[in-house]
Amino acid sequence: MILTVTLNPALDRTMIVPNFQAGFRHRATDTVILPGGKGINVARAAKILGRPVIATGFIGGRKGDQIVSDLNDEGILCDFVRIKGESRISTAVVDPENNTVTEINEKGPEISRDELDLLHDKMEYLGKAADVVVFAGSVPPGLGDDVYAELIHHARDLGLISFFYTYADPLRLGIKAGPDYVFPKLVEAEKVIGYEFAGLDDQVRAARIMREMGAGSVVITYRYGCVAELAEGDQVRTYVGRTPEVDVVSPLGWNDALVAGYVVRLLEGDSPRDCLRFGLACAAANLISYGAGVLLPADAERLVESVELEEVSTEA
Numbered sequence: 223m224i225l226t227v228t229l230n231p232a233l234d235r236t237m238i239v240p241n242f243q244a245g246f247r248h249r250a251t252d253t254v255i256l257p258g259g260k261g262i263n264v265a266r267a268a269k270i271l272g273r274p275v276i277a278t279g280f281i282g283g284r285k286g287d288q289i290v291s292d293l294n295d296e297g298i299l300c301d302f303v304r305i306k307g308e309s310r311i312s313t314a315v316v317d318p319e320n321n322t323v324t325e326i327n328e329k330g331p332e333i334s335r336d337e338l339d340l341l342h343d344k345m346e347y348l349g350k351a352a353d354v355v356v357f358a359g360s361v362p363p364g365l366g367d368d369v370y371a372e373l374i375h376h377a378r379d380l381g382l383i384s385f386f387y388t389y390a391d392p393l394r395l396g397i398k399a400g401p402d403y404v405f406p407k408l409v410e411a412e413k414v415i416g417y418e419f420a421g422l423d424d425q426v427r428a429a430r431i432m433r434e435m436g437a438g439s440v441v442i443t444y445r446y447g448c449v450a451e452l453a454e455g456d457q458v459r460t461y462v463g464r465t466p467e468v469d470v471v472s473p474l475g476w477n478d479a480l481v482a483g484y485v486v487r488l489l490e491g492d493s494p495r496d497c498l499r500f501g502l503a504c505a506a507a508n509l510i511s512y513g514a515g516v517l518l519p520a521d522a523e524r525l526v527e528s529v530e531l532e533e534v535s536t537e538a
Contacts, residue, residue, distance in 0.1 A: 228279035234258030260358035263515035267482030283308030307331025370396035466528035475514025
């Protein structure tokens, strides 16, 4: 089973607004409201792909109640820590005419040390039935930058394979805790390494540095593609991959779908290369759907053969 941990869940509202311009009144042509936060997005995609999954993290207030209710409606098992604060709302305005996305995210409720301790207890219980844990998303107020590092250490004690991605200092400190897989966005990888990448060699070098920092395998994602350093036994192979060419409906959650696809195939015993290939196919399937982590399994299977994935040799 897959366990996902989302520290800062949200009600995600995606509004479709063709030719959106700041400072003007617009009318959305469509609106999609789903429980969100990156771990929840991964849980959704994994559930759609047919893999048992349970989502945990922090929820509170009426918005938290709606998150749980909506997840139940989707058939996604969840067991959250109830907090005193109110869960947040995130809004994304998708302009399909100009291929832009404008996001406005609330910062989220403050989390206490006692509430974090309850999450550790929840992990202890839920981890007994899990094989993999996915830690993903932003850190809410009240928690330190080392919170993911703390949780990753706990996951290792529980014998769980850990996947991890977040932002800024929590990402850097989490990598040092030694997660099995890290999936940072390119801009976040640049922050960890400390400079802007000039090209492929810099990206590969960054992935290797992050492995030296503690990560087992690293997949740096950028616009519909990735550079990966994947450990396989005592070998490490470097890949450059891209999603197939599709008519993008919405980019929201494509990297979450990539992670979900990778995890699903990992649990089915596929090679790292095939896990990455299927993950990129799931990312493409998400790109042609509205809603983060939303995809059709048939689309993913159809797109697998069109994924561009090349093993590269570099002196980075």
